[in-house]
Amino acid sequence: MSRSYKDKKVITIGVISELTGLSERQIRYYEERKLIFPERSNGGTRKYSFDDVERLMEIANKMEEGMQTFEIRKQEKQKMKKEQLRDEMIRGQLNAAFKMRK
Amino acid sequence: MSRSYKDKKVITIGVISELTGLSERQIRYYEERKLIFPERSNGGTRKYSFDDVERLMEIANKMEEGMQTFEIRKQEKQKMKKEQLRDEMIRGQLNAAFKMRK
DNA sequence: CGTGTAAGGAATTCTGACACG
DNA sequence: CGTGTAAGGAATTCTGACACG
Numbered sequence: 001m002s003r004s005y006k007d008k009k010v011i012t013i014g015v016i017s018e019l020t021g022l023s024e025r026q027i028r029y030y031e032e033r034k035l036i037f038p039e040r041s042n043g044g045t046r047k048y049s050f051d052d053v054e055r056l057m058e059i060a061n062k063m064e065e066g067m068q069t070f071e072i073r074k075q076e077k078q079k080m081k082k083e084q085l086r087d088e089m090i091r092g093q094l095n096a097a098f099k100m101r102k
Numbered sequence: 103m104s105r106s107y108k109d110k111k112v113i114t115i116g117v118i119s120e121l122t123g124l125s126e127r128q129i130r131y132y133e134e135r136k137l138i139f140p141e142r143s144n145g146g147t148r149k150y151s152f153d154d155v156e157r158l159m160e161i162a163n164k165m166e167e168g169m170q171t172f173e174i175r176k177q178e179k180q181k182m183k184k185e186q187l188r189d190e191m192i193r194g195q196l197n198a199a200f201k202m203r204k
Numbered sequence: 205c206g207t208g209t210a211a212g213g214a215a216t217t218c219t220g221a222c223a224c225g
Numbered sequence: 226c227g228t229g230t231a232a233g234g235a236a237t238t239c240t241g242a243c244a245c246g
Contacts, residue, residue: 015112015143
C-alpha cells in the first residue's frame with residue numbers, strides 16, 4: 001500500500017531530469033547500461049517512478065566519485081544477492097520453527 | 103517526508119487519464135471548474151500529483167451520483183472550513199493549556 | 205567511457221470552437 | 226451543464242549518429 005506510489009512508473013523524462021539534475025542524455029545512457037529500467041507508453045515515451053529518482057541520485061553520486069557504470073551495476077547485483085540470501089535464511093528459519101511446532 | 107511524493111506535481115495528463123479512467127477533456131474541464139489545480143511546465147503542459155489522482159477519483163464518483171461541479175466545489179469548501187475550525191480549536195486549547203502551566 | 209549536440213520524425217499536449225442536449 | 230471531437234500549432238520525446246577525449 002505505501003509502496004504503491006514510489007513504484008508506479010508515471011513520470012516523464014523531462015521531469016526526471018529536473019528532479020535529479022541529470023541531463024536526459026545521461027538518464028537514457030544509464031538505461032542503456034542497465035542501471036535503470038523505465039517503462040514505456042504505447043507511443044514509446046519513457047515513464048519513471050519516484051523510486052527511479054532515488055536510484056538515479058545514488059547513481060549520480062557514484063559517478064561523481066569516479067565509479068564506472070559497470071562497477072555500479074556489479075555493486076547493485078551484489079546488494080540484491082545479499083538481500084536474497086538474507087530473505088532465504090529468514091524463510092528457512094521460519095520454516096524450521098514452524099515444523100518444530102507440529 | 104511521507105507526503106513528499108503524493109503532493110509532487112510530476113504526472114502528465116495522459117497518464118492521469120489512464121490512472122483515473124477519465125478523458126483528458128474531463129480532467130481539463132474539472133480544472134476549469136476549480137476542482138483541481140495542476141501546475142505547469144515552462145512549456146505549458148499540465149503536471150499532476152498522486153494526490154490529484156485520488157481527488158479526481160472522488161470527483162468522478164460524485165459526478166456519477168449526479169452531483170454537479172459547483173456542488174462538489176461547495177462541498178470541498180465546507181470540508182476545508184471544518185478542518186480549519188478544528189485545527190484552530192486544537193491550537194486554542196493547546197495554547198490555553200500552555201498558559202496554565204506558567 | 206560518458207556526455208553533448210544537431211537532425212528529423214513521431215507522440216503528446218494545448219487552446220478555442222462547434223456540437224449535442 | 227458536461228463532454229466529444231476535429232483543427233492547427235507548440236512542446237516533448239525518440240532514435241541513430243557524429244564528436245570529443
